Amino acid sequence: MKLIQAEKIAKGAEAVIFKGTFLQSPIAIKHRLPKSYRHPDIDNRIRLHRLRSEAKVMTNARKIGVSVPSLFGVDIEDHILIIESLEGKLLFEEMNSLPIDKLDPIFVNLGHQIGLLHSNDIIHGDLTVFNVLIQLEDKLSIIDFGLGKISNELEAKADDLLTFYSTLKAIQPASNILFNTFLEGYLSVYPEGKNTYEQMKKIQSRARYIAREDRLE
Ligand SMILES: Nc1ncnc2c1ncn2[C@@H]1O[C@H](COP(=O)(O)OP(=O)(O)O)[C@@H](O)[C@H]1O
Ligand SMILES: [Mg+2]
Secondary structure (H helix, E strand, O other), X not given: OOOEEEEEEEEOOOEEEEEEEEOOEEXXXXXXXXXXXXXXXXXXXXXXXXXXXXXXHHHHHHHOOOOOOOEEEEEOOOOEEEEEOOOOEEHHHHHHHOOHHHHHHHHHHHHHHHHXXXXXXXXXXXXXXXXXXXXXXXXXXXXXXXXXXXXXXXXXXXXXXXXXXXXXXXXXXXXXXXHHHHHHHHHHHOOOHHHHHHHHHHHHHHHHHHHHHHOOO
């Protein structure tokens, strides 16, 4: 009997994902590949750190009720995570195909999920429209916690919001409305998140100020 049968392959920014089945459950096998431009020792350390972070952060997130896939197994030596495979499209794809009224509940829900994460001092670390899977209009899951951490730092939480805002802006210029919808959801479960939002705006204006200083005359 074949325990694991890996079939389809997806390629992310830093890992290869094999999709298959394990004892009849759909699984995603996330394999972090070596990066040849990094020194092998440093590369090993980085990949190991991200593997451990991802395993720890996604487990903690799931424990507090955030919608993330289950973690089935970790292979430290080979830099592999075995994760429950979910159906669904990336938020990035849905933004290109769904009308705004269908996107609204998705962004409120995502705001709830991130509010829950932050109120428990969990940082995603790479909160982009490529790391959210939409299953149904009111069901989504957050993936890719390799840059995540446990931290109560305001700056780290604000960075999550700013990363999300920036990727939204990059793919859809009229996305202020969607970000505000997300923010409503975020603040409804995490009222102290207004400080996170204020900090996000401070980082933004700091960046704008630096950009002005750097501008060539
Ligand atoms: N649990 C999962 N279920 C279904 N698809 C997944 C799952 N995890 C990852 N994928 C797919 O693989 C891609 C890359 O995974 P991700 O964890 O984001 O890796 P990377 O760090 O390389 O971006 C995702 O965009 C998604 O299409
Ligand atoms: Mg990713």
